[in-house]
Amino acid sequence: MPVVLGPYPLCPTCQKTNGGLIAAKHRQIHLRAHGREACVDAGLAGLMASLWAVCDTRSCCENDRGRAYVVPTADTCDAAEHLLTRLGLRPTNLDGILCFHKPSSFRLDDAGQVRRVLEQPGGAHSRWRVNENGVFEPVRPADESAGSDAGP
Numbered sequence: 001m002p003v004v005l006g007p008y009p010l011c012p013t014c015q016k017t018n019g020g021l022i023a024a025k026h027r028q029i030h031l032r033a034h035g036r037e038a039c040v041d042a043g044l045a046g047l048m049a050s051l052w053a054v055c056d057t058r059s060c061c062e063n064d065r066g067r068a069y070v071v072p073t074a075d076t077c078d079a080a081e082h083l084l085t086r087l088g089l090r091p092t093n094l095d096g097i098l099c100f101h102k103p104s105s106f107r108l109d110d111a112g113q114v115r116r117v118l119e120q121p122g123g124a125h126s127r128w129r130v131n132e133n134g135v136f137e138p139v140r141p142a143d144e145s146a147g148s149d150a151g152p
Contacts, residue, residue: 014039026062033111043102044068046111047087050118054128055080055136068108069099079128079136087117 006025009015014030015022018039028039033049036056040048043062048070051057055076062068072080077096084091089100106113128136 010039043109044070045109046114047108049111050114051080051083054083062102062108064099066101067099068102069097071097075135079138082138083118087114 001020003019003021004023005021006023008025008027009023010018010021010028011030014028024039024041026041026043029042029045031038031040031045031048034052036052040060041062044060048057048060051070051072056073057070057076057080058073059071060069070080070084074096077093077098081091081093081098084098084100087103088105089103091098091100102108106117108114128138131137
């Protein structure tokens with residue numbers, strides 16, 4: 001049964017794989033980044049390109065009653081929340097749905113702008129890895145040096 005949430009169609013590939021969803025409330029862009037691909041709200045495409053580097057997501061919306069949201073998988077929610085915090089978005093976690101207001105200082109539809117904000121001194125790079133349980137976790141500086149062969 002086709003599900004139509006709005007006037008903006010998903011691409012033919014995503015229409016086949018999204019459980020019947022064929023159209024969304026906001027304009028869609030088919031995004032490919034970090035080994036993932038999906039139609040996403042155009043207003044969040046730049047953000048999603050960065051988020052997919054640290055988490056998996058199930059959904060996103062650029063404007064739901066004045067706020068945007070992303071829905072990361074449960075095992076990657078902490079990584080997504082950390083990245084949104086580094087961007088200064090101050091996300092609120094509502095049962096695994098990360099809600100936030102879109103910033104006025106940069107655009108979330110522009111991957112370059114999102115990347116530049118993350119590279120600023122206040123938004124220092126962070127590294128994540130998948131642990132033995134398949135969960136994303138931050139790599140702390142002590143973790144990186146513990147494995148080095150540097151001697152006295």
